[in-house]
Amino acid sequence: xxxxxxxxxxxxxxxxxxxxxxxxxxxxxxxxxxxxxxxxxxxxxxxxxxxxxxxxxxxxxxxxxxxxxxxxxxxxxxxxxxxxxxxxxxxxxxxxxxxxxxxxxxxxxxxxxxxxxxxxxxxxxxxxxxxxxxxxxxxxxxxxxxxxxxxxxxxxxxxxxxxxxxxxxxxxxxxxxxxxxxxxxxxxxxxxxxxxxxxxxxxxxxxxxxxxxxxxxxxxxxxxxxxxxxxxxxxxxxxxxxxxxxxxxxxxxxxxxxxxxxxxxxxxxxxxxxxxxxxxxxxxxxxxxxxxxxxxxxxxxxxxxxxxxxxxxxxxxxxxxx
Amino acid sequence: xxxxxxxxxxxxxxxxxxxxxxxxxxxxxxxxxxxxxxxxxxxxxxxxxxxxxxxxxxxxxxxxxxxxxxxxxxxxxxxxxxxxxxxxxxxxxxxxxxxxxxxxxxxxxxxxxxxxxxxxxxxxxxxxxxxxxxxxxxxxxxxxxxxxxxxxxxxxxxxxxxxxxxxxxxx
Numbered sequence: 001x002x003x004x005x006x007x008x009x010x011x012x013x014x015x016x017x018x019x020x021x022x023x024x025x026x027x028x029x030x031x032x033x034x035x036x037x038x039x040x041x042x043x044x045x046x047x048x049x050x051x052x053x054x055x056x057x058x059x060x061x062x063x064x065x066x067x068x069x070x071x072x073x074x075x076x077x078x079x080x081x082x083x084x085x086x087x088x089x090x091x092x093x094x095x096x097x098x099x100x101x102x103x104x105x106x107x108x109x110x111x112x113x114x115x116x117x118x119x120x121x122x123x124x125x126x127x128x129x130x131x132x133x134x135x136x137x138x139x140x141x142x143x144x145x146x147x148x149x150x151x152x153x154x155x156x157x158x159x160x161x162x163x164x165x166x167x168x169x170x171x172x173x174x175x176x177x178x179x180x181x182x183x184x185x186x187x188x189x190x191x192x193x194x195x196x197x198x199x200x201x202x203x204x205x206x207x208x209x210x211x212x213x214x215x216x217x218x219x220x221x222x223x224x225x226x227x228x229x230x231x232x233x234x235x236x237x238x239x240x241x242x243x244x245x246x247x248x249x250x251x252x253x254x255x256x257x258x259x260x261x262x263x264x265x266x267x268x269x270x271x272x273x274x275x276x277x278x279x280x281x282x283x284x285x286x287x288x289x290x291x292x293x294x295x296x297x298x299x300x301x302x303x304x305x306x307x308x309x310x311x312x313x314x315x316x317x318x319x320x321x322x
Numbered sequence: 323x324x325x326x327x328x329x330x331x332x333x334x335x336x337x338x339x340x341x342x343x344x345x346x347x348x349x350x351x352x353x354x355x356x357x358x359x360x361x362x363x364x365x366x367x368x369x370x371x372x373x374x375x376x377x378x379x380x381x382x383x384x385x386x387x388x389x390x391x392x393x394x395x396x397x398x399x400x401x402x403x404x405x406x407x408x409x410x411x412x413x414x415x416x417x418x419x420x421x422x423x424x425x426x427x428x429x430x431x432x433x434x435x436x437x438x439x440x441x442x443x444x445x446x447x448x449x450x451x452x453x454x455x456x457x458x459x460x461x462x463x464x465x466x467x468x469x470x471x472x473x474x475x476x477x478x479x480x481x482x483x484x485x486x487x488x489x490x491x492x493x
Contacts (some may be wrong), residue, residue, distance in 0.1 A: 107446075
């Protein structure tokens with residue numbers, strides 16, 4: 001009975017918290033950006049403007065939900081659903097604390113995350129194609145190439161961690177960091193994962209698919225109302241998931257002294273989220289060809305080297321007959 | 323677990339039929355992605371989580387994105403749909419249907435003869451064992467696949483290389 005209650009709480013609670021966390025993040029981001037740009041940001045709705053996301057959501061729900069007549073209707077409607085579904089599904093494998101997590105111990109959890117993030121690319125590509133609008137299509141073409149390339153580095157950068165922990169299970173990876181967090185031996189892997197994470201969630205500085213200076217709003221130009229809202233929230237859930245994975249893979253997950261595990265996990269995740277927002281405030285957007293050549297000419301060799309060196313050291317330190 | 327398998331199998335078959343019968347290329351590709359996902363679920367149920375995940379990452383996630391990418395760039399539009407409709411009409415179906423029916427009968431006969439009916443116990447295979455098998459007894463296969471991919475890479479580079487500049491013309 002107790003076990004059933006725990007599972008039910010996890011299955012209902014984690015998506016609920018993830019969604020609200022993502023919505024709240026919109027407020028956090030706007031306030032933080034305001035702080036760094038020396039202005040107030042949204043501070044009118046509720047104390048400190050805390051109710052701003054709710055106001056935004058109500059506004060989005062009451063906007064006209066318009067499907068352009070020239071769009072491919074079915075695909076146009078499905079596309080924003082895909083990004084939400086894949087982002088929420090990746091939440092399922094996150095080991096938040098011992099005993100808290102939807103899928104408790106999946107032996108391919110890391111691969112599941114990579115699979116979901118690669119499926120998330122469809123949402124943007126299909127949204128851009130279904131809109132039947134040249135700016136949307138350009139955004140979609142950029143998104144397809146960008147996400148496909150950075151997926152490669154993202155996967156490769158994690159292989160060092162997998163080699164060190166000897167497992168694909170996220171819980172196993174956290175437990176393997178008992179002595180030392182992987183952010184020290186896998187520093188290069190961490191940096192590449194963070195950069196690839198920016199590209200996968202197409203956040204600034206890598207938000208070329210929706211570069212508003214040149215493409216109107218890129219792939220979601222034709223979207224309005226809550227369909228647009230779903231892209232928005234999906235993106236923020238993506239940021240939360242990447243941050244939570246950074247915490248899990250490189251910063252020891254729930255481990256830490258004094259405080260209870262779940263508090264540690266949330267604290268570390270929030271810190272990485274702040275880093276995401278700080279990068280948005282601080283970095284300019286690169287040109288598209290710079291983005292691609294940076295990926296293939298620098299990140300790919302570096303991540304391959306990281307895998308080879310990590311594997312070599314692990315092999316050299318292995319004891320006994322192999 | 324078996325009901326999950328059957329549902330996934332039915333989804334896979336239905337979506338594959340839809341892939342063949344759709345006139346709109348992108349819709350056909352979307353059904354193909356669904357079909358691949360269903361196959362991944364089947365692998366998962368049969369105790370091969372590693373293969374299931376790779377199926378999603380490599381086939382559904384990477385290769386199909388490239389397909390969608392190319393078709394998006396082709397910009398087929400309503401004309402392409404019309405042409406596809408014309409091609410899919412009438413007698414085109416005859417030959418493939420007969421051939422497939424023969425294959426289906428053969429598969430049925432094979433299945434009824436071998437003792438697959440009594441299903442063996444499902445033992446999940448962890449990723450580590452897949453790796454050990456791949457780089458142990460099946461090493462030659464991995465190397466051959468690597469050489470094939472390298473060939474593809476070299477060819478792609480050859481096609482995509484920048485054109486040599488014309489020699490400067492006298493003005």
